[in-house]
Amino acid sequence: MIDAELEPTVTPLSAEVPALEVRGLVKHYPGVKALDGVDLVVRQNEVLGLAGENGAGKSTLLKALVGLVRPDAGEIWVRGKKVRLKSVVDAADHGIGMVFQEQSLVPNLTAAENIVLGSEGPGVRRGMYRWKTMRNLAQQQLDKIGSDIDPLARTDTLTFAERQMVEIAKVLRIEQRTQFAPVIILDEPTSVLESKEIETLFTQVRRLREFASVVFVSHRLDEVLDVCDRVTVLRGGESVGEVAAAGAVPGDLHRMMIGSTGSDDHYHGNASQRSGEPLRPMLEVRGLSGKTFRDVDLDVHAGEIVGIVGVHGSGREDVCRALFGAEPTTAGEVSLDGTVLELSGTRAACAAGIGYVPAERKIEGMVGPMSVADNMTLTKQKSRCNGPLIAPKKQATLVDGWIERLSIRTPHRGTAIQRLSGGNQQKVVLARWLVAGDIRLLLLDHPTRGLDIGARSEVYRLMRELANSGVATVLLADSLEEAIGMSDRILVMSDGRATKEVACPAGGKPTPLDLVKEMV
Known part of the structure; x- marks a missing residue:
């Protein structure tokens, strides 16, 4: 009462x-x-x-x-x-x-x-x-x-x-x-x-x-x-x-x-355009276990986007964080391009060529008071330095080039990133890994959360570009439709386990209902 x-x-x-x-x-x-x-x-x-x-x-x-x-x-x-x-x-x-x-x-x-x-x-x-x-x-x-x-x-x-x-x-x-x-x-x-x-x-x-x-x-x-x-x-x-x-x-x-006619199809087919299957996956995960997940196997080839779907509590977010060294594991093995990784922390993951875009962008993905330029070059300091010192002209040229290429709307490279809209903040966070230039695996945890249709389309375009350049991508999508539209394959998780793998070929995509049946 x-x-x-x-x-x-x-x-x-x-x-x-x-x-x-x-x-x-x-x-x-x-x-x-x-x-x-x-x-x-x-x-x-x-x-x-x-x-x-x-x-x-x-x-x-x-x-x-x-x-x-x-x-x-x-x-x-x-x-x-x-x-x-x-x-x-x-x-x-x-x-x-x-x-x-x-x-x-x-x-x-x-x-x-x-x-x-x-x-x-x-x-x-x-x-x-x-x-x-x-x-x-x-x-x-x-x-x-x-x-x-x-x-x-x-x-x-x-x-x-x-x-x-x-x-x-x-x-x-x-x-x-x-x-x-x-x-x-x-x-x-x-x-x-x-x-x-x-x-x-x-x-x-x-x-x-x-x-x-x-x-x-x-x-x-x-x-x-x-x-x-x-x-x-x-x-x-x-x-x-x-x-x-x-x-x-x-x-x-x-x-x-x-202000113009929009298309309802923002995915534009499969993200990757691989001409042949590589002999060996870029990412190999065997028997990975942690606090909320166990015995997870996962392969992702170069140039491929693999989505992971599951209901709240399925463990998929923690698997993604574990691959970046941000979540402890209790068992299992992770290999990248044939080399077994010791993911002791996020620094080790970055050094191995792993990038991560977190779901909570403003808490974990950026430093609000810092400038667009500093956020964009935060991971790879060498990209803006000559020797041990920051080279302002080098940084300005690099950052301005990516601002133009990604159509980031900002008054200036020196503007605090917290002053930008959500979509433009996300572009800066993604650009951080593009600036690095040596990313082999990209982990995307709800990369379009809170973004409008236009900004989502831009993020999808960047994902396709990265895939076509050979980057292996793991996607935790914001919706089942997004996972289906952007993925080459989908791994379904339920109660901390990987329960089924679903192919997503162009012209043969599963429906959301097909995935829901495996998720619950």
């Missing part, structure tokens, strides 16, 4: 008054105009989708709506009143909450502490936590989204997907901060969730619509159309139009996002 204290008490408004309205919002950064007169209307009790390519201005707009960014011009109206949102707390007091794409939890606190942080209420008395009450408060939020996470579990022991569910439970506490219907912003909430968890989330979003307004942001356009009532599209920092979700298809949104 839900505590009466947690039930939202909503003061009704006139139906004509928008829950949230943005008028002519403008925001400049050095060399970049992130927002150029954006207009946005969120009606009461609706789910509004927000779509746009990486760099279209979505992130800046959302940050302005939760008080993280001060706009240079324009107005924000909440329930018919103009407001100035000075902080996240200020936005929360106005009933605006956000689930961030990049997680905002405190890792050394429990799930319960994170969920009620800043709104502990009866969970604290005389400066002391009342743990039973805290647990109950958090459990009630977790129950709303059907999660079985232990409220007293430390957040840093949870998986990425579990932490995302805690984020969603946390933002639902905003129901207790205002007498008016809240506005909940969900920024890429499904990026790491499995299909069952996504459906649970969509059920929750539809429940929220009954007493709140929701802004839903996702690069998966089919999801946007599935759960939203309307969709507003941004391009180049401007509002370029909106469509009713009913009757629309992803292609309609894509054309508005890029």
Whole structure:
């Protein structure tokens, strides 16, 4: 039974008054105009989708709506009143909450502490936590989204997907901060969730619509159309139009996002174009075992892309990390181009010619305050040095060449990478291994997570180029469709074991259902 204290008490408004309205919002950064007169209307009790390519201005707009960014011009109206949102707390007091794409939890606190942080209420008395009450408060939020996470579990022991569910439970506490219907912003909430968890989330979003307004942001356009009532599209920092979700298809949104006719086929056939099968695989894995996986065998030939698929907890992510020396193993042998490797750590893996693009790009894949140039040359310092010293001209020539070749949108090579859009950040992370020039095996852990259609197509193109140059690639895809579209072969994992290998020849691709049958 839900505590009466947690039930939202909503003061009704006139139906004509928008829950949230943005008028002519403008925001400049050095060399970049992130927002150029954006207009946005969120009606009461609706789910509004927000779509746009990486760099279209979505992130800046959302940050302005939760008080993280001060706009240079324009107005924000909440329930018919103009407001100035000075902080996240200020936005929360106005009933605006956000689930961030990049997680905002405190890792050394429990799930319960994170969920009620800043709104502990009866969970604290005389400066002391009342743990039973805290647990109950958090459990009630977790129950709303059907999660079985232990409220007293430390957040840093949870998986990425579990932490995302805690984020969603946390933002639902905003129901207790205002007498008016809240506005909940969900920024890429499904990026790491499995299909069952996504459906649970969509059920929750539809429940929220009954007493709140929701802004839903996702690069998966089919999801946007599935759960939203309307969709507003941004391009180049401007509002370029909106469509009713009913009757629309992803292609309609894509054309508005890029300003031209897009293709639904972004994979363009098999990634590799090998003329013959090599005598020996580039990567040979035999009986590899670790904490969450056991007896895994895997072969990847030069110029081949092999996808690994499995449900959450199958062990595939840990296998990928183990091949890069970032996860300990207990048994097995790994050979690269005929040489047995001692993967004692990531430094040894890099020296052996192994590259790795992690799923959590901003945490493990880049150094945010460092420049694009420094991030791009981080792995191979010799590429930018003359002897023991950095050669600025050498680095500038090298980096500018890759910026142009990969169409990386950045004001300057010296711009901090954290200032770039997600797609351009990912290009820089991939370029790091291209700069190295001696990569023989590339491990890609969800390389297109959080990227729009255009940025994903660019990543696919880079993957094909690397494969065609002879690089062996292991892909942990963001979806089964992506794994099927990009892979030459697919290894299915279940409960920590490799259970089946599926061929993916051009013209004879398996269906997602074929793989699901082997995954569960």
